[in-house]
Amino acid sequence: MKFSATIKALGLTAAVALAPMTASGAQAAGTLTTAVAIDPGSWDPIDTFLVDWSSAANNIFDGLTARGADMKLKPGLATSWEFLDNNSRIRFKLRQNVKFHNGEPFNAEAVKFTFDRLLGEEGRKGPQQSNYNSIDHVEVVDDSTVDFVMKQPDPVLLTKLAGYGGMIVPPKYIQEKGDAYFNMNPVGTGPFKFAEYTPKVSLTLEAFPEHWGGAPKLDKVVTRFISEANTQVAELQAGRIDVATLIPFGLAPTVEKSPNLSLISITGPTVVALRLNTKEGITKDVNVRKALIMGIDRDAIIKAVLLGHAKPIASFQSDLSFGYDPSMKPLPFDLAKAKQMLQQAKVPAGAPVRIDFRGNDATFREVAQAAAGFLQALGLKPSLQPHEPPVLLNDIIPNGKTGEAWHNAWGGWTFDYDNTAYLMYHSGEKWNPYDNDPKLNALLEKQRTMYDVKEREKVLQEIARYVADQALEIPLYNQNTLYGVNKRVKNFDAPSDRRFRFTETTVE
Structure with a gap:
């Protein structure tokens, strides 16, 4: 069988009709709307491994370390770290004067609570615990210092702490409200705070002006859950979303040729x-x-x-x-x-x-x-x-x-x-x-x-x-x-892993 015949059999030349770009669907200034395929169903960092969780929740939570679109590891809620006792202990110095979205202070007790919870009964219910089993326990040294006491070496741990299960959560809020409530009403220390969640439809976040890294430039970020790739592209063309994360390869040229859209392929x-x-x-x-x-x-x-x-x-x-x-x-x-x-x-x-x-x-x-x-x-x-x-x-x-x-x-x-x-x-x-x-x-x-x-x-x-x-x-x-992006979006730093951080992004 010749390859040309194989490709012809695949129907690659089939055209797909898409909705035209219209001004009527444009978002209000200061609001960025993205689309991801899957609603994670819970916004608790220890409940999921889905990239689509992080596409939204990376704006709600911070980890001890951080990694941006440039792939470089940098300080997050920890300002520095050092290895002690033949690498069996990692000491983190914590950022001071940081608040959770509910006003609760971030401190060493919050870090210990986060990892006691992750490594305990609640963490055992989710998929993230196994990524952190190299940690035996966390000790509080003082209000702004914690030690991770290790069971075994883990050369990837510092990177893991920049996302997913290692994101820091508020002790008092979770203890008062319970895990089920936290799943649907998350609180973190990130640049955006939870505003509204309609399962299977959308998640809305609002700017958190008191973020330790500075206030974000957007007023709101809306994440819509759209599982069909063709629908995402049609909504992008209609101006009802600003960033599409599902771009079929066959439709990439269509997005690229659209006058109001940009195709990002990295x-x-x-x-x-x-x-x-x-x-x-x-x-x-x-x-x-x-x-x-x-x-x-x-x-x-x-x-x-x-x-x-x-x-x-x-x-x-x-x-x-x-x-x-x-x-x-x-x-x-x-x-x-x-x-x-x-x-x-x-x-x-x-x-x-x-x-x-x-x-x-x-x-x-x-x-x-x-x-x-x-x-x-x-x-x-x-x-x-x-x-x-x-x-x-x-x-x-x-x-x-x-x-x-x-x-x-x-x-x-x-x-x-x-x-x-x-x-x-x-x-x-x-x-x-x-x-x-x-x-x-x-x-x-x-x-x-x-x-x-x-x-x-x-x-x-x-x-x-x-x-x-x-x-x-x-x-x-x-x-x-692949991303499809409306050209009115500025300072969009496209991450390879779809873990968005919209602190510097603006819309016109």
Whole structure:
């Protein structure tokens, strides 16, 4: 099957009708309206891992550390930190004269309460506790100083403290109102405070002028929950939202050509691969796995399906990731060589290759169809098996029920290869149903004990090279983060991880 025929079969030339831009839907000055796909259902930092939570709640809460769109770690509610007692204790000096939105003071007791809660019974109900299990407990030294007493080293902890579960919450407010009330009526120390929440519809935040970093320039931020990408684009064109976070690749040119809109396409954290079954079938053979990699033209897929809004990868991480090795290059597309390798491995003509994937991912369905075309050109018999995401993610993959290949898309807001590699490749992990490699396990465990940045980076790069040599996956691409933005929005600092911070943003 020729690739051009495959692409034609995908229907990439289909046009989508969109609503025209109208002035009638414009927002009032001083109000910025964004759209995200999912309503998290709770605004408590320990209740979620969803990026769409952080797109809004990153404006409500602060962490001890902070990380902006420039990816650099900087002081947040802690002004400084130091490692003591052979790195078994981390001492944080806290910012003074900071208030929560309800007037409650931020201090060492608030930090201790936050982490006692996160590491205790309430935190056990949510998905964030496991990210912080390296912490044994938090000790109050004085009103503006706390010590994190560590069970084990955690070289990624300072980054984790800049988001999600580590965000600082108000003790008195939660104790008086209860967890259920806090879920729906959040209070933090961030630049915007909670105003109104209508589940499945929208969240409205108002400026908090007393924020320690200075008053935000906007009056309000409204986050609307719109799950359909085409609807987000139509609302953007109609002027009813200012920032859209779901831009289908096929509609990127439409947004780009709209006179009142800008398309922002930047390197993001999301990488996409076809993981391979190393235990059964033809993919048990490492040389067959390498042949499959060389038999799929990833550059052609990026160009035709993703319209160039991605880049090829050699390992399962973006070039923004700590641990990325710029010297690594993807195996080249070489159909003739791949066929030869399959013959040498005595793979019979028409051998089956089943690809399991998330059935709701329209873009990846096109990618999978294109990949299947290449596998068919290798003389194999590919088949595509869509699944409901919960079934694929909670049953098919962790229980080792996949075919020869399966769809794996992974983000990782920490931009640290550990948070991908350990979960993907260490034996016993949910996302690694087939491998138990002592050498790889040892490397993964070794880097988790290291605070020396340069030495740890070397080990992470060694892990990436080893995984590539074992061909545990077909690395496909690093997907760009796309935004559609109304041109009336100014000083919008587009973050790769969609964790917005609107302190300096304005609208005209």
